[in-house]
Structures are given as structure tokens and as C-alpha cells.
Amino acid sequence: MSIAPPVLLLVEDEPAQREILLYNLEAEGYTVITADNGEDAALLIEEEVPDLIVLDWMLPRLSGIELCRRIKARAATRDIPVIMLSARGEESDRVRGLETGADDYVTKPYSRPEFLARIRALLRRTRPTAVGGELAYDDIVLCGETHRVRRGDQDLRLGPTEFRLLATFLERPGRVFSRDQLLDRVWGRDIYVDTRTVDVHVGRLRKALCVYGGEDPIRTVRGAGYALG
Numbered sequence: 454m455s456i457a458p459p460v461l462l463l464v465e466d467e468p469a470q471r472e473i474l475l476y477n478l479e480a481e482g483y484t485v486i487t488a489d490n491g492e493d494a495a496l497l498i499e500e501e502v503p504d505l506i507v508l509d510w511m512l513p514r515l516s517g518i519e520l521c522r523r524i525k526a527r528a529a530t531r532d533i534p535v536i537m538l539s540a541r542g543e544e545s546d547r548v549r550g551l552e553t554g555a556d557d558y559v560t561k562p563y564s565r566p567e568f569l570a571r572i573r574a575l576l577r578r579t580r581p582t583a584v585g586g587e588l589a590y591d592d593i594v595l596c597g598e599t600h601r602v603r604r605g606d607q608d609l610r611l612g613p614t615e616f617r618l619l620a621t622f623l624e625r626p627g628r629v630f631s632r633d634q635l636l637d638r639v640w641g642r643d644i645y646v647d648t649r650t651v652d653v654h655v656g657r658l659r660k661a662l663c664v665y666g667g668e669d670p671i672r673t674v675r676g677a678g679y680a681l682g
């Protein structure tokens with residue numbers, strides 16, 4: 454996969470359910486971190502904001518409902534899509550689930566293809582290039598499905614790292630990414646790479662984007678990192 458896979462946080466206390474979900478989500482190519490109670494999940498979210506949260510309704514220590522409420526109350530985590538899982542299917546629960554701010558709600562037993570389709574639909578909002586979508590900024594267009602990048606009428610040739618870098622920037626135009634954040638998102642969190650490597654690849658990306666002319670869209674933010682636009 455040439456774009457860093459979305460990171461999903463799976464919060465489910467029943468081991469068998471958790472294993473099945475983990476298996477299905479990893480089979481889709483997602484990076485999955487798991488928690489079996491609400492408090493641990495809250496700590497994991499503090500450490501690293503996931504791209505999506507699959508959240509069981511009834512959890513020990515801190516319930517899924519309460520955790521969802523907290524996630525949606527904080528500016529730093531509000532935009533993370535949350536899918537709530539529930540064993541109960543009463544309409545009143547569904548309404549309560551959505552009232553907590555959950556983005557979607559799935560009743561167990563759920564249909565696997567439908568569940569995965571709903572995850573893709575939510576990820577299209579937060580990680581469009583990772584699920585085959587197209588992203589554009591000014592005259593630059595990146596297609597997650599064909600892995601092509603165009604600027605105006607020209608096809609651009611980007612190395613795999615520059616492609617992932619551009620996808621990361623395009624998913625959040627204007628956001629300043631620190632070198633460490635770029636390392637996590639583009640190279641992966643388990644790989645040791647010197648932060649200066651980021652500068653080298655940003656340089657290559659700039660060169661590739663401007664090879665047929667046009668302004669350099671990437672901004673260096675002194676002491677902070679890089680941003681698109």
C-alpha cells in the first residue's frame with residue numbers, strides 16, 4: 454500500500470468479538486489498535502489521535518456512551534469519526550447513540566460487508582486518499598486509486614515517499630505538520646528515520662510539484678514544520 458493505512462482504534466470488551474473485528478479490519482489493510490475498556494481507550498486517544506474509532510456501547514470502567522460524549526466535546530478529538538456498536542437494537546438506544554455525537558451506529562449481529570462499507574464511508578471524510586478517493590488543492594490533484602498526481606494538465610512523477618507526503622498534506626490543507634508527525638504518518642511509527650530525512654523528501658516533493666512551473670505550494674513554518682498552502 455502506498456499511502457499510510459488509516460489507524461483505527463477498536464474498543465470492545467468481549468474478547469471473541471474483539472478478535473473477529475480485529476481480524477476483519479486488519480484484513481482490509483487498516484492499522485488497528487485495541488482497548489478492552491473505556492479508560493484505556495481514552496488514554497490511547499490522548500497519545501495518538503486515530504483516524505476512526507469503533508466503539509462498543511457497553512464497556513467496563515468508562516462506558517462507550519460516555520467516552521463518545523467526551524471525544525465529541527473536545528476540539529482535538531471532535532472530528533474523529535466514531536462508529537458505535539451495540540448488542541441491543543431498540544430504536545431508543547439508536548437515538549441515544551446518535552445523541553452522544555456518534556457518527557454512525559451498528560447493531561450486533563452486524564453484516565460484515567455493511568459494517569466495512571460504513572467504515573469506508575466515514576474514512577472518506579478524514580482519510581480520502583487512503584480509501585481510493587481524489588484530493589485536490591489548487592491545480593494539484595492526487596488520485597488515491599490510480600496513484601496518479603496531476604498539476605494542471607501535466608502528469609507528475611513522484612516517488613512513493615513523496616506521494617505519501619503529498620497525500621498527507623492534501624488531507625489537511627493549511628495544517629502545520631511537525632517533522633515527527635510526518636515521520637509517523639508517512640514512514641510509520643515503528644521505523645526509525647532521522648527527522649532530516651523529512652526535509653530531504655519535502656525538498657524532492659517541492660521539486661516534483663514545480664517541475665512544469667507553478668508556485669511552490671508547501672510552506673516551511675520555522676520551528677514548527679511544513680504545511681500545504
Ligand code: CA
Pocket residue numbers: 465466467509510511512
Ligand atoms: Ca460490551
